[in-house]
Amino acid sequence: MSGIWIIAEKKEHALELLTIGRVLAAQMETKLSAFLWKDQNVPEDYIACGADEIMLAAPGSEGQSLDAFIPVIAAEAENNHPDAILFAATARCRDLAARVASRMNTGLCSSCTSVAYDAADRTIKMERLAYGGAAVQKVICKTRPVMVTIPPGTFEQAKAEAGRTGIQRELSTPAPSVLKVIEKKTKVRETKDITESRVIVAVGRGFDKKEDLDLARKLACALGGEIGCTRPISEENHWLPEELCIGLSGVQVKPDFYLGLGVSGQVQHATGIRQAKVVAAVNKDENAPIFSVADFGIVGNLYDVVPKLLEALKRV
Amino acid sequence: MPTIITCFKWVIDEAYIRRGSSGDLDFSAVDYKISDYDRNAIEEAVKLKAVHGGTVASLTVGVPEATKGIKDSLSRGPDKAFFAADASFNNLEPSQTASLLAAVIRSFITPYDLILCGEGSSDLYTQQVGPRLAEILQIPSISFVQKVELKDGKVVAERRVEEGVEVVEAPLPALVTVLPDINVPRIPGVKDTLMASKKPVVTIKKEDLPPFPAPCLETVEMKAAKMDRSCEKFGTDAAEIARFVDVLRKKALI
Numbered sequence A: 001m002s003g004i005w006i007i008a009e010k011k012e013h014a015l016e017l018l019t020i021g022r023v024l025a026a027q028m029e030t031k032l033s034a035f036l037w038k039d040q041n042v043p044e045d046y047i048a049c050g051a052d053e054i055m056l057a058a059p060g061s062e063g064q065s066l067d068a069f070i071p072v073i074a075a076e077a078e079n080n081h082p083d084a085i086l087f088a089a090t091a092r093c094r095d096l097a098a099r100v101a102s103r104m105n106t107g108l109c110s111s112c113t114s115v116a117y118d119a120a121d122r123t124i125k126m127e128r129l130a131y132g133g134a135a136v137q138k139v140i141c142k143t144r145p146v147m148v149t150i151p152p153g154t155f156e157q158a159k160a161e162a163g164r165t166g167i168q169r170e171l172s173t174p175a176p177s178v179l180k181v182i183e184k185k186t187k188v189r190e191t192k193d194i195t196e197s198r199v200i201v202a203v204g205r206g207f208d209k210k211e212d213l214d215l216a217r218k219l220a221c222a223l224g225g226e227i228g229c230t231r232p233i234s235e236e237n238h239w240l241p242e243e244l245c246i247g248l249s250g251v252q253v254k255p256d257f258y259l260g261l262g263v264s265g266q267v268q269h270a271t272g273i274r275q276a277k278v279v280a281a282v283n284k285d286e287n288a289p290i291f292s293v294a295d296f297g298i299v300g301n302l303y304d305v306v307p308k309l310l311e312a313l314k315r316v
Numbered sequence B: 001m002p003t004i005i006t007c008f009k010w011v012i013d014e015a016y017i018r019r020g021s022s023g024d025l026d027f028s029a030v031d032y033k034i035s036d037y038d039r040n041a042i043e044e045a046v047k048l049k050a051v052h053g054g055t056v057a058s059l060t061v062g063v064p065e066a067t068k069g070i071k072d073s074l075s076r077g078p079d080k081a082f083f084a085a086d087a088s089f090n091n092l093e094p095s096q097t098a099s100l101l102a103a104v105i106r107s108f109i110t111p112y113d114l115i116l117c118g119e120g121s122s123d124l125y126t127q128q129v130g131p132r133l134a135e136i137l138q139i140p141s142i143s144f145v146q147k148v149e150l151k152d153g154k155v156v157a158e159r160r161v162e163e164g165v166e167v168v169e170a171p172l173p174a175l176v177t178v179l180p181d182i183n184v185p186r187i188p189g190v191k192d193t194l195m196a197s198k199k200p201v202v203t204i205k206k207e208d209l210p211p212f213p214a215p216c217l218e219t220v221e222m223k224a225a226k227m228d229r230s231c232e233k234f235g236t237d238a239a240e241i242a243r244f245v246d247v248l249r250k251k252a253l254i
């Protein structure tokens, strides 16, 4: 027995995994199975979008953590010998994937940007970023199952096709985990999704205080774009929400125009703007790394340059 | 009083990696460092000790040259260090690193209460070693933590997930991986460095450990990521700003 498995908590992520899962299953001439938590999602939807088989897991009871399912997933995999298991690279699933991989003594390729079957040597070749994004690492997994985590947004969501059929089977209910979720503080998303923005003005630690970000907002407004930021701005200063953090641990953006203000351009950030059509930057340090990954750079103090830019843009 | 283990990786400072002419990685000018977020883990361990007492041990598995990292780690506050050193502990894959760390902990640092790791290493950033280590030791793990407390034999942590924050509780011993915003790691001073050289270091040889597994993953290629940009620079006087805006206009960006 064999197969490709996908595991994601949210439907939108599962559909993305079904897209690549379908490709691999077709090339490897095997079936595609989806692991699904019973309470949240409709199995028929997954079947319509490409799954041949649904493994239904008992819904996690209140306060249960995903790690209760480690033994269930590992036992299923030991009995059914899937070729590969693809996980959505969300916080809880990344954790789950690492523990399942460890339990099964197999390799896990984290945060893959591409997954492809190579028929010539019958291996799955996976690519990911290394050294903060300075390098692209291509790996194969010599043990089975091949385990992979894939960041949300890497693949398009699979679309439903009429007339598809599949089987469903229920998995055993796991014993509760000793890990308990005692409180959930859900945040409301207040900002736009910048992965779709056409123009992005990114702010970095070159700003002295939170109020000064207005300068960046004004510029973003004048350019018809949104603001984004570096990790220290969102994680350390908490000046902007995390979903605006661009880079390795944030989002990858692909605007027509990216303008970094007071951003040093270290590789972990720069890797997030690789797909921008035009990159520009304002930094007072002429040796800042951002200038080597920018098309146009203004060497100067942003507090001097931004007002001048606003003036000049008014005249356009 | 708790025994806290803080694991760290001695890594290449990625800021010094250059792109070679044929697209390969040029490591000729590199320096090494304690992986960024592991410094947060060490800091957090030392902070917890300040509240609860107990001892903090830093731990790494690496090549003999990583002894510099051991000194660095001790200058950040831990009481002692464990160093599994061998020339073959190079380019380890996450499954191997976790297995070696588990072996050292089992044989040399048991019993313990809490293991702290960084969220991911700054070189490969696979974010696996923490949870893998917990799985081998069969203890609960909580990843991506922004706040951690010890209370009545339990660890209570705030972990960050896509929807917000979850407050999670687990009995000790447990493992926690920390996010960079959990604290600001100290910058060791001259006195800290002097004190560090007096602290005990237990060096463990490969022969003292059970054989470690073969790698599961194999890197078949590692090439420099491409960033081809025109790198044109501008000044800040009126003419230069006008030229900058003009370029943007020509590119139809404004």
Ligand SMILES: Cc1cc2nc3c(=O)[nH]c(=O)nc-3n(C[C@H](O)[C@H](O)[C@H](O)COP(=O)(O)OP(=O)(O)OC[C@H]3O[C@@H](n4cnc5c(N)ncnc54)[C@H](O)[C@@H]3O)c2cc1C
Binding pocket: A203, A204, A205, A206, A207, A229, A230, A231, A232, A233, A245, A246, A247, A248, A249, A250, A251, A261, A262, A263, A264, A265, A266, A267, A268, A269, A272, A282, A283, A284, A285, A288, A300, A301, A302, A303, B036, B037, B120, B121, B122, B125
């Ligand atoms: C594993 C890992 C993952 C990471 N992931 C990310 C990520 O996803 N995204 C991310 O952004 N970072 C990430 N980082 C952090 C990254 O390495 C850098 O530390 C970060 O991007 C730097 O942010 P910054 O440019 O705002 O700050 P700094 O590096 O402090 O740069 C500030 C810049 O502002 C300039 N400046 C100061 N004052 C002025 C002024 N008045 N006018 C003009 N310029 C001025 C300075 O010259 C400097 O270049 C990660 C790090 C690690 C280790």
